[in-house]
Amino acid sequence: MKEKNQINGGKEKMTPLERYKDWLAKLPQEEEMRQELLEIEGKEEEIADRFYQDLDFGTAGLRGICAAGSNRMNRYTVSRAVQGIADYVLETGENPLRGAVIAYDCRYHSKEFSFLAARILLASGFRVYLFPDMRPTPELSFAIRKLRAVCGINMTASHNPKEYNGLKVYYQDGAQIFGEVAEGMAKEIKERDLFSPIREMDFKEAQEKRLLIFPTDAIDEEYLAYVKKQSVRDGEEIDPSVSVVYTPLNGAGSTFVKKVLCKRGFSSLHIVKEQEEPDPEFTTVGYPNPEDPKAFLLAEKLGRETGAELLIATDPDSDRMAVEIQEEDGSYRFLNGNQTG
Structure with a gap:
């Protein structure tokens, strides 16, 4: 097995096998991922690959194979990343009501992860502009600037094979995060335990509070007109x-x-x-x-x-x-x- 250890949300260092057992202990009995982990019991190399580290967050956001584990794309790793992004934006003093724009591509779990991200951001006080269908990444960048949003997220693994998905993060200038912003978000994410409670707001409540907006075809047309002018x-x-x-x-x-x-x-x-x-x-x-x-x-x-x-x-x-x-x-x-x- 890999010898690497990893700090888990500020806790003592854990080996991949210890982290694997920690996940099994914390996942609810009815959780599908728990059954997935039980099926790899005794498979040392597979356990090592899934648990030797936390899925790395950097200028490309998150990207990894969709599966159970700390080094995989799943509901827990995505939730922690989104909450860390929200915490960073709030700590910088930006107004969350300026909004966050969320888009997704055709991959497995892209829509699921984008709706999850929306619920987390809404619960953190953000207005959310959620595209109801697939959109290209360049339109997300355009929409952030057009709507004067504070940030944006696209659920995509770009050109990777089908097993992968990812989370790309864009800031208020419409550009992909880098430098101090990427480092600040990464720090917030690393400080959170994967299983710490994260609040979510359902869409019905968000719409009643006028916090959830589904962009109309108008922004598509504005984007297409803008592209043509280039x-x-x-x-x-x-x-x-x-x-x-x-x-x-x-x-x-x-x-x-x-x-x-x-x-x-x-x-x-x-x-x-x-x-x-x-x-x-x-x-x-x-x-x-x-x-x-x-x-x-x-x-x-x-x-x-x-x-x-x-x-x-x-x-x-x-x-x-x-x-x-x-x-x-x-x-x-x-x-x-x-x-x-």
Whole structure:
């Protein structure tokens, strides 16, 4: 077993096995995770991997495999992180009624974790703007600034495999946290015991108090208009003969990227049907990273069928993209980030 010890919420150092037993002792009998842990009893390597540390919180927020354990994404690790984020914001003196914006992607537990985060923030006195459906990470960033919110959370593991989920944190400038803010939030989180009580407010009470707001389509339209204006050729007509293939890799980019391209005038737009709808299994790609050329296999197939000159792919939360261009012989060449820029 791994030799690492970990301080648990300020308590004495515990070995992975001790922490495993501590979880079993504290989890309610009816808790599904308790049964999950009983099934790994005696499996030293598995116990070590799940319990040798707390899931690390940094500039990327939280990210890990969804399962029971202190080094996993689950209701307990997510709750502690969200409460720590709330405590940090409150200690800085920011007004929680400015609001926190919450979004999520297509992954397993993303919606569940986002609603959990909303209930915790509401109980801590925050107004919460909760997107009712999937949204791309860039729209979350836009919404934070547009609504003048104090922070935002997106439940996503970006381009990681299907077993993963994560929690990305953005501050009032719409940027991902870093430096003193990330360190301050991490400190608040580490000081909390995973099993210390955390208050939640149900949505009915929150709506009665006008603390819970579900953003309307209006902010989607404002975001799309803003994105269109970022084009260095905004206002110029697009050659209608230019053929484009797009794949969201079964993620959150599907609706919004299509709308942006259509609004910009790309009339010959083809979507990879097998990868158009949300799929937490990522059945057709396995590793949904557009920077992996293998993610373009279905896009290339459709490109050959349609004669497309440009192939575009985005990751599950649509904050990462890659492109391929058609060569003279009809083949496609993958461009790295520097070439795309």
